[in-house]
Amino acid sequence: MFMKNCWQVAAFGREVVAGQLFPRRICGDAVVFYRARDGRVVALEDRCAHRYAPLSMGALIGDTLRCMYHGLCYDTNGKCIQIPGQDHVPAKARVRAFPVLERYNFVWIWMGDADKADATQVPDVHWMSDPAWVASEGYHHVKANYRLLNDNLLDLSHETYVHGKTIGHDSVAESPIAIRNEGNAVYVDKEMKNCNPPPFYQYLARVSATDRVDRWQHTVFQPPGYIVIDVGVQPLDAVPGSNRVDGRVIDLITPETASSSHYFWAFARNFRLGEPAVTEFLRENVRRTFDEDKDMLEAQQRNIGERESERGFDVAIRADAGPTQGHRLLASMLEAEARGSIS
Ligand SMILES: [Fe+2]
Structure with a gap:
């Protein structure tokens, strides 16, 4: 149904505002967008690995995103780096991080295999x-x-x-x-x-x-x-x-x-x-x-x-x-x- 190994427009650049979480469903997948402190756009699966709460209902803390259901905290690569009340973070505690870039005033996302994402393939507009x-x-x-x-x-x-x-x-x-x-x-x-x-x-x-x-x-x-x-x-x-x-x-x-x-x-x-x-x-x-x-x-x-x-x-x-x-x-x-x- 969907082509995924390609760049597709996720948003106008101005829609992803510093300090705010921007949810949008792309090719059936819930994605949350935000800007890291250096301005670059981050795109994570909008679903906490723990109980599937939307991370877009969470809180941005510096470059990390905290799920506001049970407090799991994720970095820009989608890796959980903190679970309240325990020291051990299981390897499975992670969400997908999608390759994303800004060009021609658009935010482009790659929904397919991340290792195939090639910035030279962004369509020309x-x-x-x-x-x-x-x-x-x-x-x-x-x-x-x-x-x-x-x-x-x-x-x-x-x-x-x-x-x-x-x-x-x-x-x-x-x-x-x-x-x-x-x-x-x-x-x-x-x-x-x-x-x-x-x-x-x-x-x-x-x-x-x-x-x-x-x-x-x-x-x-x-x-x-x-x-x-x-x-x-x-x-x-x-x-x-x-x-x-x-x-x-x-x-x-x-x-x-x-x-x-x-x-x-x-x-x-x-x-x-x-x-x-x-x-x-x-x-x-x-x-x-x-x-x-x-x-x-x-x-x-x-x-x-x-x-x-x-x-x-x-x-x-x-x-x-x-x-x-x-x-x-x-x-x-x-x-x-x-x-x-x-x-
Ligand atoms: Fe028309």
Whole structure:
């Protein structure tokens, strides 16, 4: 169900505040995050080895974490270093410590074999922290399996129906897509030539509904939950004051449980950087757009219900090509991980 030998986003860096315990469930496991005194993030299993009390209900004492049920104290490696009322600490008195690091304003966690964690494998979302870009970011908790979120982003034809108020337009559903697999990634490209811009792009490019633009969506998917979409419009008419729009929609999806997901997102732009109103417009409109996805995804998950999760759907349409390639790649990587050979 979950890929674990990979880096996944656990939180925005700002969510893990010095001196505080931050609990979050990742891939079914309860994890507690905190900052050591040197500022580095620590991630421990949120379950005391003794009676399974959540350590996130405990107390941070320097770099150590005390369970506030019976007082067992753990170090940053998850090793119990003190048990009140006895000198001996059994070797089994320990909780998992997960490899964790901060990059691009995110906290990334490695839920798999700790000895395989390789800091060079963090997926590239440099747009989050590159001074040439400004990111408008947000988070949605979605009560749906992470693969449904992947499917949503690998088939953008849904924009026409779900997002008519912002980014949806007939040209999105009608334009063909080109798909290719390269390495451990799926690429889905859609070009919408000489079309009218939807409201979202009218504002960003400073054009009107009747002006013509070339619009594009170039999506890259890396399992289990990394999707970055190069999006934008180029105005075709000589509209005074209009501008080209170049954006990256950054979608980082981390499973919470089999039927719920953490959805970290951002819209990074490299135009009109000095306009806070554009930053705010993007944050608000992308959030509203993803609220619409959340409504649909949660309703879809309710309909899937207790159905066996591996069972496919009954009807395939042409627009499924992206999701289908995504499923295949994810399945092959899950299989490779189960065999112990990460490809
Ligand atoms: Fe959507």
